[in-house]
Amino acid sequence: MCGIFCLLSLSAAPSERDRTVHEHLKRRGPDSSRDVTVQGPNLGCRCLFSAHVLHMRGRLTQQPLQDGLGNLLAWNGEVFGGLPLTTEDNDTSVVSERLSSCNDPSDVLSVLSSLRGPWAFVYYQKDGDFLWFGRDFFGRRSLLWRFDAEFDALTLTSVAAQTSEAVNSAWREVPAAGVFRIDLKAFTETGSLTFELYPWAHTEDDVLSTCSETLVPIGCTAVINQSGLFLTSPVSRLNTSLPKSTNDTETCSNSHLSVEDLQQLLEGKEKDDEVSALIDVLSEAVRQRVQFLPFREKEEDSPPTPERATVAVLFSGGIDSMILAALADRHIPAHQPIDLLNVAFKLHEPKTQKQSVKKPKKHKNKPSNSNTDRAADSKTFNPFDVPDRITGKAGLKELRDLNPDRKWNFVEVNVTQEELQRLRRERVCHLVHPLETVLDDSIGCAVWFAARGTGVIMKEEEEEEEEKSFTSTAKVILTGIGADEQLAGYSRHRVRFKTSGHEGLIQELVMELGRISSRNLGRDDRVIGDHGKEARFPYLDEDVVNYLNALPVWEKADLSLPRGVGEKLLLRLTAKRLGLGPSAVLPKRAMQFGSRIAKMEDGHEKASDKCSRLLTG
Known part of the structure; x- marks a missing residue:
């Protein structure tokens, strides 16, 4: 498990983190801490990644984990199935290796769809300059987001902080509706943020209602990806069959059943x-x-x-x-x-005033x-x-x-x-x-x-x-x-x-x-x-x-x-x-x-x- 953090901003924006948020993140991951900044020559924005690791699987692996291609993963999760892992493997390393081999969005979705277990992540994909992030189907790991319009800066973090500042009210939970992708080059050119949503299958038809104005950060937009791609749901739909003959509303409230x-x-x-x-x-x-x-x-x-x-x-x-x-x-x-x-x-x-008047009854059995x-x-x-x-x-x-x-x-x-x-x-x-x-x-x-x-x-x-x-x-x-x-x-x-x-x-x-x-x-x-x-x-x-x-x-x-x-x-x-x-x-x-x-x-x-x-x- 980890405390993960990413600050995406235009190059002129400050990259400082709230001290309280930083302390909360460190408590989540006391075994290792690391910061990495991404700012390529062709990229007008920059990403500050920070991760604090609680060592739970295989060898202790520092995060954010950067591969040889320049991709960067901040991973807060556990893989309990879907990918082959030995007891010596670290799941962050295995997930990073699989993502590194992805050439297009469908490959990324295939990897994420295969995972069994809780997760939240932020992933910088160098090829194309994309930023991916999201939570598992049930949202078992926390991920929050906030957009600061003054500096055109998006913050993604496992935990936030309660402050008296007006901007504090903009913190929201990232919906567990699928995974999101940001085109960093487009953000550099326009200064506005659009989240491409790759939804889970078996969700409501109008999935954008899940990402309504009450959930998407103020000043940002969420759209369904134009390719029509989606994540394969890890669970089947609920059985909605009805009994052939029942008296649905009859209850037996006077019954006393035992072991x-x-x-x-x-x-x-x-x-x-x-x-x-x-x-x-x-x-x-x-x-x-x-x-x-x-x-x-x-x-x-x-x-x-x-x-x-x-x-x-x-x-x-x-x-x-x-x-x-x-x-x-x-x-x-x-x-x-x-x-x-x-x-x-x-x-x-x-109060003890009435206790001398009447002793409480004892029920031994x-x-x-x-x-x-x-x-x-x-x-x-x-x-x-x-x-x-x-x-x-x-x-x-x-x-x-x-x-x-x-x-x-x-x-x-x-x-x-x-x-x-x-x-x-x-x-x-x-x-x-x-x-x-x-x-x-x-x-x-x-x-x-x-x-x-x-x-x-x-x-x-x-x-x-x-x-x-x-x-x-x-x-x-x-x-x-x-x-x-x-x-x-x-x-x-x-x-x-x-x-x-x-x-x-x-x-x-x-x-x-x-x-x-x-x-x-x-x-x-x-x-x-x-x-x-x-x-x-x-x-x-x-x-x-x-x-x-x-x-x-x-x-x-x-x-x-x-x-x-x-x-x-x-x-x-x-x-x-x-x-x-x-x-x-x-x-x-x-x-x-x-x-x-x-x-x-x-x-x-x-x-x-x-x-x-x-x-x-």
Whole structure:
């Protein structure tokens, strides 16, 4: 992974970078930094390239990488398939070599279409003086752009900065609609920028609507390439078939299904085959993302210790993260720990005046998804016993039962309001930008603190537990994003199914994957990458998405069943097959509520409201 940057400007324009942006880029890539400027004798403009590398694959390779022909590549990505790579190969070198052999746009598109995995890139093609850039089909890596009309300068960067300057409002995310090409000679002659778009196949017919005036930098123009060329989509279209006879809107909200009921659903051979196939494809996606991770150059002399993990999971104890942890356990060497990063925001201690009047009732056998019972008793109240902490500890027990020999580091990341406010102002507001809603603030802050991995673990000493300060060393962080979007995990899916049946649900799922790049993935990549760590998304692996897209929607979710079972039904059956227990039937709980960050601020805000707290940088 890298922090990449390119400043394209006319020769008279300044080439300085914003200092804050530069610091953010360096944190994304702590292992190597390099600047290269391109300004040929026949080129009236110049490109300043800068790249900061997080070493993850093969030999450490400096970027921007320049080949013998003068082509230059700034690459922020991972190749998990599509090109032949050995464990010793560096994907930047392999991609650069393939691009170097390209003679025309169709060759470039062929190389990019073959890639499987997340990527964002900027590529200077010397033959013809073209600048290519873009993001993968899902937009799993961040790339932002801005045009400064005063200096006729375009900036492309992995991360921007929140400032008070008026030009700041022009930062936008590069749409994951395809790849773009700039004719640098034309830019030199006219001083105006036109982006040629080479769209992904299977996108909307009016693809330019994706690159509307709200997304293209002010003062620039986007046009579809005149040759009619496009990138081959890495995933198939969603199966839109409808069941022959269903009562779409009938629900069973009074039913209470258990883990044992899931076993009965598994008894049908067809469902059994679907579960087996999902385990196979998802397990392979996890394997590709957790194996063959190099240690940093400066760490090679110090071998791994039992305390030092290479992989962590953003962990709430919910089904998405539980399955990732269980599958990672299959592929990570037995002597290495796995870090489970569990974030909690400090609760306010309840008032104690009424506690002497009435003692809280205790329910020994009733599981709880809230902290109500604990909070009612000031003697046992723990301000970090938020719902995700409670389900996280329950999930930890399941994983220990699944593999008692594995060392599971359950990292309790505890955040106070003072620390939240300070680090949001200093760091997170820059990383979330240019997104700006209350939801972006909540998720961005929660993921940033979780990914930092600084907290405490419980260390067992002579049959007693002792709290110990701990910071995760993992450079790879698995996140469960993509599961809800494909398997109808959100409450809005249930609402849409109730009002419009399977047809409406299918439309909602098509929309979910179509907007995941702009709603989630760029932001999460910027936030996690700020710690010199790499976000990896197994549920968005191309083979996983292709498998799920091929299934009819009612085989993936049955929203006539109650919460905790019907949504993501196929995944719940998978959890049962993997040997997991109560976590298989936990209802979906959004991170901002499970971590209780939403309780830190104004409770009357709507998730879609513009968040003033992100404007304090």
